Every structure is written in structure tokens, then in C-alpha cells.
Amino acid sequence: MSQHTHTPAHAHTHAHGDVTGFNREYFDEHAHKVEEEHPEARQVGLNSVNAMRAAYPTPFDAQRTEVLDFACGTGLVSQALRPHVKQILGVDISPASVEIYNKQAADNGFSDMHAVCAELKGEPHELDGAQFDLITCCAAYHHFPSIDATTRVLSSLLKPGGTLLVVDLAAVGANTELVPPTHQHVVPHTHGLTEDAMRVAFEGAGLTGFEMGEAHRTMTARFGETHWFLARGVKPVQNL
Template sequence: MRPRSSEQSISANKNYFDSRGITQKHDEQHLHNEMAKRIGKALLNIYSFDDEHTTMLDFACGTGLNSRFLAPYVKSIIGVDISQEMVDRYNKRVENQGISQEEMRAICVPEELLDTSIDQESDNRLKKLLGDVEFDVAICCMSYHHFPSISSATRLLSSLLRPGGYLYVADVESISKADHTGQSITDLEPIFPDGACDAGVVMHQYGFSEVQIKDSFVNAGLAGLDAETGQISRFTYDVATRAFKNGKAVNIFIAGGMKPPL
């Protein structure tokens, strides 16, 4: 299979999730609902949400499973996704519940604003689209494996936080064959199905290691490295829950980082 460009990968994801069948299935699957609850409960234990002050960004929000769980604990939520079908379903649920758009809404973002070659001008366009809000907390749940570059995605999310704001990423932790055989080998086992990878929908089929995520947070300014001690500050990494993915038992991690205060 020929490697895809960032633009091609983003388009593949958009086309895939714009399918009505995929959108409805995503909302109705027990696994997705259960995972949103488990991740939501873990986030409540990690971050001090305030229903009178906390502004939250739900990045790659899908149909809003994570947003709906956390909605009672925040002042406002803006969801962002490249799939219009997902965004429409998100907003329809909000409307049906009688929640105002000022409190909770989703926005469909043009593909070009999420390309890995994103520049400062694109950053500013995205900020304008979001109403120039600087968020207290941004979450991205079970979506990092879809992004061509997690370094670019993390840097973009950092740019949308207020000074002192937090980013939390939940996704699948990579597993080695040694976890199953006991042998000391470094090969990783694919976690996501080959078909989705061939379609360009899943970019990181092996999940992520703590080192990979930590490096992306450091490069985005959401974690600091002490030159003398070599210790990382403003960064947390914990296993939030476990799940079965395509017959494999996997860990679901939550990584967190803080943008430096002024």
C-alpha cells in the first residue's frame, strides 16, 4: 500500500465518518458508550471541573458521547470534528435535550485546518471559527490513532488552551508480543483491523507508548524537561481502564499536560 499524505488521510477519515451507517453505529455501540463513561469518570478524578467556570473543547468529538457525560460538570463545551454527519448528530442531541448553543455545540472544521502542515495563519483561522475562546481544558478521546501526526495535533490543541489550561488525551496503549509470549522481543502487535488501516482511517494501528505521547506533549510545550534532573514536569500518564480491541486485551491510557501559566 502506498503511504498516504496527511491531506489524503484526513480526507479518508472524513469520508468514512460521514457515512450515515457509521455515525448511527458509533452512537449505538455498547463499547463506545461504556468507554465514554469510563474515560469520563477517570477525567473527573484527574481534573477539577467547575460547572460555573470550566470551558471545555472536545476535539474529534464524534457524536458527543464524551461531551454528554461531562456536560453537567462544565460551564460550556465546544465540540470539533471534520465529519458533518457526526456534528449534525451531536447538535441534534443537544437540541432535543433543550440545551442552548452557548452551553454546548459542535462545529464542523474544514479539512485543511487540520493538515499536518498547519501554519500560524491556519491556527488563527481555527481560533476564529471557535469564537476566539481560550479553553480551560481540551480532551481528545480515542481519536489520536486517526491523526497522521500526533505531534502536530498536540501542538494545535496546545494553541487553543489558555495559559494554565490542560490537555487530556485518551487512547490505546501499544502492546508488544512479549506481553503474550513472555519473550523479550520488541515487535508490536497490530491493535486495529487491517481493513481500516488500508482505507487510511487508522494511522497508528499499534497504539501508542508512553514515550511517544510524552514526547508530543513536550514538543507542544505541555510538559517540561528539567535539564539537570531529566525529570518531566506538567505531565501525567495513567492507565484509566482496560478493554478488548479485536480480540486483544488492551490498556486505555489518559495522558495529561498543562500549558505554562503566564
């Protein structure tokens, strides 16, 4: 008889290393209880949007700004963004999250926000060729298998002169694990993200004006005090 090591349940449905598949499954299962499991999640979204607006007010124009809220989840960040921008398209890989996003928008009469379920690859004509003034991505970069590849996709969806703003978990030490073992199959970046890694991703995607600083520190029920960074990059107006 062959020897078996313990195989987690999620390994039966996905090839080893299918982080995106594990994420879809995890967030589909947890979408309806996100605010129960993370009572601070709505406040984290609000704090993140406030940090973006304080550091970079120019991209926020209620008459003009068209936003892509990437990895939008159930819409907590989009709901905080909407008073400050014209229109928001949310994109997420989790159908259950997108359903809740659109239900909350409809129930509240928020006609300026809508989400679609898609796994973006950076191919031409994704999202019907739409391009955005502002792309936001909150609390999701630590879930992406390649932040370099994802940042290239997001850069391709910015209008010339458009801005990418990312809020995520700041690395607090090379050996400090921020994520418990139970969640590591959905989090490739268990130490958070460093400024160097973010700079490489943004500059590799052709973005200029890279800056990174502290967004906020917010206590979370599960992980204690969490340091969130804000990173900014701008799509050049002309590729020289």
C-alpha cells in the first residue's frame, strides 16, 4: 500500500498551486459572512479609501472619475469610494462575492456601481476594451500568485495618465508570518508585501511615479493590529 500524507479537502478539486482556484472557492464560501467573520472589514475599506483620498486627491472627481475596483469582493471598498467618483466597475473571480456586491448596490439604489465575475488575463478586449481613470485594489494583493503579472494586467486597463492605488498588508519583518497556516493555501504572500516587491511590480508594469507609505493601522479580530500600506503608480501619458 502506498504511503499517503494528509491531503487537505481543497486539494481534491484543484491542481497543486492553483491559488486562484483556492481563492475562488474560499471567497465563494465566505462571501455571505465576511462582515460577521471580519467585523472591522467595512471600517478597513473606509480607512483605505480615506487614506487614498488624503494622499492623492486629484484622481477623485465625482463628475468624471471612472473606476475599476479590482478584486472588489462584496463591495465594501466600492461603497466607500462611490461618493467621490462618477462610476465604478467591480471585478472579482468569486461569483458569490459579485452577487452580494450587485444585490447590495441594487437594494441601496447605488446605480453608479456594478460588478462582473471575471479572471482578467490582460488580453485585448477584456471588459469590452474599457479603460479607467483610477484602479483601486484593496486587501487582495497578498492573494495573487504573481503581483508582477497582476500589476501588468491592471496597468493595461488604465487610461494614459490614469492612477493605480493598492492598499495591502505591509511586511513588518522578513520572518514575521501575518497569516495563520489555515489560510496559507489562499495567501502566497504570508509575510505581507515589501516596498521593494511593490516597486518591482509597478515599474515592471510600466507605471511611473511609484510611491509607497503607510495607509492606516487597523485592529482586526483575527490578526490583531494590522499595518496597511498604500502604493501608487501612474500610467505614462505617452510611451516614449
